[in-house]
């Protein structure tokens with residue numbers, strides 16, 4: 080059987096993870112791959128931890144990534160990136176937003192938000208990039224374009240032309256927000272090497 | 273033909289459109305909800321939210337009796353509510369086809385149990401199809417209508433969360449044409465389920481099931497995939513995908529119609545192999561029947577009974593773990609991130625006051641079930657939709673006098689209209705003395721903000737009658753019905769304490785729209801902030817459990833609270849709990 084590739088997206092309910100995985104899946108489908116993606120709706124949307132599995136290849140069976148076989152972990156929030164590290168295979172890549180969102184126990188002062196997560200992840204995985212999603216979104220002129228910045232950064236991890244991404248993005252972004260989103264995508268692209 | 277990436281739920285909606293469905297009815301419930309939400313794009317279908325699943329099915333049955341094809345959808349536990357019409361409808365049979373979707377939730381991602389609804393098919397004597405991906409979700413929906421009409425039976429289509437909420441590629445087809453026109457047609461011997469008629473219908477149902485099982489052994493939706501080796505795999509639904517991850521090349525019987533099982537096909541398949549493995553999620557539904565046919569097989573002796581399967585869990589159970597080496601967990605304490613009520617959620621005020629009043633809260637199902645979580649910790653029971661009121665009545669009847677008045681049932685508007693109203697009728701009729709708080713946020717929030725009979729809008733976004741909750745409570749005999757704004761904590765406190773102290777049934781309606789209301793009726797309020805000169809670090813505001821307030825241990829003398837401006841919606845709960853006037857509004 081030919082190889083199936085796996086991307087796991089992790090973040091916090093309300094961050095727009097489902098939209099990002101939608102764009103990614105459509106880009107992959109347009110490349111001619113069999114694509115499956117899976118996530119949980121409902122309860123977890125209320126600020127809980129959320130993941131979306133995206134799998135593609137010649138023929139994909141399970142819609143969820145086998146444990147420890149993600150090739151790329153794409154995190155929208157640092158703690159969530161850290162939480163799903165065991166889903167990544169040895170030698171896999173981590174791309175994460177640098178945002179920190181405090182979970183309830185941290186808000187209440189009962190537990191600290193773990194310090195030094197970036198360093199700890201970097202010490203453990205070979206390929207790790209951090210993106211300043213909000214900073215770049217604001218630079219693009221609209222703080223709400225964080226997801227587009229992150230997708231720009233993601234696009235650098237995959238071997239498809241920029242136009243493949245823009246074609247899908249343009250269909251999903253309202254006309255008046257297009258300019259900021261295109262700028263955000265570019266800044267995201269440039270933020271990783 | 274056009275290819276799209278569709279979720280299982282979107283594919284079922286598309287399948288209904290292609291099958292010429294005229295009417296669709298449902299009550300929301302994860303993971304089924306998006307089927308009806310998506311069906312609204314097909315304007316020829318009369319799609320609506322019913323107040324509960326029983327009504328949804330009864331509406332569907334009416335449509336088929338008029339000769340139309342009808343789709344009815346619900347989550348697994350919804351079928352418990354709709355079971356009464358289902359079992360007798362199975363005897364009557366259909367005129368236009370009817371497909372009932374049951375969306376099961378192995379792993380309880382968003383449910384109160386993980387019942388395996390394949391048993392309903394056998395129990396109710398209704399055929400059941402089980403798709404393995406979105407393409408099949410669409411195709412089996414169409415097929416369901418054909419089987420329903422061919423064999424004169426309602427057909428169940430069972431999905432699970434990983435079918436309903438996974439997307440895969442679907443090839444679309446054109447809708448069927450030439451379906452019969454709807455009309456009135458009397459057929460009392462078939463449609464009036466009195467003992468005499470039902471007694472005659474039962475053997476017909478049994479005969480039809482035998483015929484269907486015989487026919488289905490030769491149909492393409494039950495298929496053998498040839499392969500290598502002496503081990504044969506039998507599977508269905510989502511488990512097929514996991515089976516293929518573990519045994520990519522094994523010979524495999526994939527069952528599409530799980531009731532009645534294609535016994536001839538199973539016998540022929542099993543006879544060819546030394547060993548048979550039945551791979552299925554949750555109960556040994558196929559396994560038990562295969563064993564009853566005298567075929568030995570591996571199944572639940574190895575494969576877990578509880579929770580959903582994953583490629584890893586299945587591989588481990590079958591002692592075939594993956595060769596890929598995974599990352600170790602990070603050597604850190606990672607705080608959990610459970611779901612939380614939104615900033616500005618009106619439910620928060622009610623739970624703060626119930627907690628303060630020391631109430632014993634019989635809970636119910638909805639966003640407000642999150643009142644269970646710390647720091648509110650204000651829910652003591654939760655069983656199923658509508659149970660809060662009956663539970664409160666029962667408790668109030670058996671408790672000693674000094675404890676009786678502590679009992680308060682809380683229930684959301686959608687849940688109250690679903691099955692809570694019957695409980696309230698009982699409480700009054702049979703002289704229960706508990707208090708009921710209706711958390712009326714004008715929407716079915718938990719499942720993604722669907723309209724309901726109290727919201728004044730239909731699924732099609734048309735204006736409609738809006739149930740008057742207070743008048744409804746009075747109509748069943750509640751004498752004390754108080755309406756409060758839960759954003760006003762002292763008024764809410766007063767109402768709750770006053771009604772709790774009464775020795776009769778009483779109702780508090782806490783009315784304030786959901787913060788996430790899609791319609792533009794939420795007044796916008798400026799965000800609040802903590803006055804660093806005045807905050808003493810008493811932590812009272814943290815007890816609201818609002819995600820927009822955080823504790824800064826470094827600030828002030830012993831730490832201070834801080835409001836995260838972009839999350840705060842200015843609801844003012846924290847401000848009302850602050851004894852030091854240390855929370856201000858940014859517009860003052």
Ligand SMILES: Cc1ncc(C[n+]2csc(CCOP(=O)(O)OP(=O)(O)O)c2C)c(N)n1
Pocket residue numbers: 299300301302347349350353383384637638639640657683684685686687688711713715716717718719
């Ligand atoms: C029998 C049954 N049907 C559907 C559901 C799914 N469900 C859970 S809570 C809920 C309704 C919640 O609405 P409401 O009572 O208005 O409370 P809110 O979430 O708005 O606070 C639904 C439909 C269920 N758990 N059980």
